[in-house]
Amino acid sequence: MDTVDIQNLHRVLVADVPSPAFQLAPPRVLNPSHIPPHILDAMRPGWFTGAYPAGSVRVTKLFDVYVTMEGLVFTQDKKLVQQSIAQHTPEECAQGLAQIREAEQTQTVKVVGPSSLLLRKRGEQNYGHWMVELLPKLWLAEEHLPLCSLVVPRVSGNFARVVRDSVAFSTAFLPLFHDMGLQDVAFFKELVVVDGLTNHGVYMSPLVFSRTQNMVDRVPGAQLCKLYLTRRNRGRTVRDEESLMAFLQEQGFLCVDPAELTLLEQIRLFKHAECVVGVMGAAMTNIMFCRKGTRVINLAPGTMPDTFFYFIAGLRELDYYEIRGKMCTESESWDAPFEIEHDHLAHVLEVAFSGVGL
Structure with a gap:
């Protein structure tokens, strides 16, 4: 052709x-050993370029x-x-x-x-x-x-x-x-x-x-909140998500599915979020509406070669973390279920709110 x-x-x-x-700066990633070498190689240009002319x-x-x-x-x-x-x-x-x-x-x-x-x-x-x-x-x-x-x-x-x-x-x-x-x-x-x-x-x-900030400024914000974004009934889910959601609700998180909300409702919800936790996917795009310094914890299967949300967080000056999870089965698909340990998430939450390094 x-x-x-x-x-x-x-x-x-x-x-x-x-x-x-x-x-x-390169992202802060917990469990990078779960990322296969060829997947990490695919992400290197995004994660480690550093200075963009x-x-x-x-x-x-x-x-x-x-x-x-x-x-x-x-x-x-x-x-x-x-x-x-x-x-x-x-x-x-x-x-x-x-x-x-x-x-x-x-x-x-x-x-x-x-x-x-x-x-x-x-x-x-x-x-x-x-x-x-x-x-x-x-x-x-x-x-x-x-x-x-x-x-x-x-x-x-x-x-x-x-x-x-x-x-x-x-x-x-x-x-x-x-x-x-x-x-x-x-x-x-x-x-x-x-x-x-x-x-x-x-x-x-x-x-x-x-024009993102102009959009945010035009929408009245909801009250200060911590959000967990569920991908229920879709691919790329955390194993035993109900248990994970219960753990986060104990920490004061509101569990939502942004796919059910209008655009203005999504802007309103994320505008005043102090922390956003979610599985790497379309719903996490809404971190673009968060204020500077919002804590973002992205849960991702080790097999997913994606730097999209890292770029959003960096350019919007958010406090960004990733937890990479082990696949539940022998699969290279990034839409298959994966595991996130509660104590790993608790550790990153403590780091994010205390300012101590991973």
């Missing part, structure tokens, strides 16, 4: 936005391009734009090209008019990816050009409401939504793309939080 760098296309560079330099985020307008799969962009002559590849596998890229050719043969390609902003990427069905990696692209783009429509993933239920509410709550205009599923193919006369904002697991620009 032929690929092409966006710099080599007929395009208009709308804006080159400076992204500030920053530094992050200033960069730039580019807002670019492309002409006459296709979009399919999870945000893959192809030129009119079927070359894949390199900057649209975001954790897509080679097989997924090939499938995207095949879908375009099939749609042309069946004449099912939808043609979309001017000034559409692409808000799609690999993993677009995830709340965290939307709030941190996609929505902030809109914040940057709308400062530099008028937009007619937003190209968004086709989602349903509470997540669909979050997508609409987050746009309405953080921007000043009412765009048209052009929602797309995985199999859809659309041809855009003008497509605005934003690149350089994130590289999942490796880099996150401070610009992703350019």
Whole structure:
């Protein structure tokens, strides 16, 4: 398959936005021995880079391009734009090209008019990816050009409401939504793309939080609380979670499932949290709404190669810890149940509230 760098296309560079330099210390991790060596190697660029130089985020307008799969962009002559590849596998890229050719043969390609902003990427069905990696692209783009429509993933239920509410709550205009599923193919006369904002697991620009505090400030906070975020009835759960929840409730924690809350309810709940404990997953994205210094304890299976929440915590200046758990069965899946010892969690809670090192 032929690929092409966006710099080599007929395009208009709308804006080159400076992204500030920053530094992050490595995370404090209990039980790092549970992390397999190849998983740790995958996380090293995120955990141990330390000093991140200033960069730039580019807002670019492309002409006459296709979009399919999870945000893959192809030129009119079927070359894949390199900057649209975001954790897509080679097989997924090939499938995207095949879908375009099939749609042309069946004449099912939808043609979309001017000034559409692409808000799609690999993993677009995830709340965290939307709030941190996609929505902030809109914040940057709308400062530099008028937009007619937003190209968004086709989602349903509470997540669909979050997508609409987050746009309405953080921007000043009412765009048209052009929602797309995985199999859809659309041809855009003008497509605005934003690149350089994130590289999942490796880099996150401070610009992703350019309007986060403004959102927080607009919502009245709930009373001071300590939160445990449950993933009940989903993958990647702590074994015997009921016992863990009972232990935390004894420590004064409120157990909640953020997936059942509206966006504004989530902001309100996390705004004044003094400590957040939860299994590594989409719900933990809400730590972005916490105030500086909030204690965050992320529970994760040793097999999960994720630095996403570490970046959020670092850029939002939170007091971040991870406890890595042993898998309950011989599995390399990060969605399988894992163990968290109560005394390990009690130790990290004591450290977090006393300021003593791990």
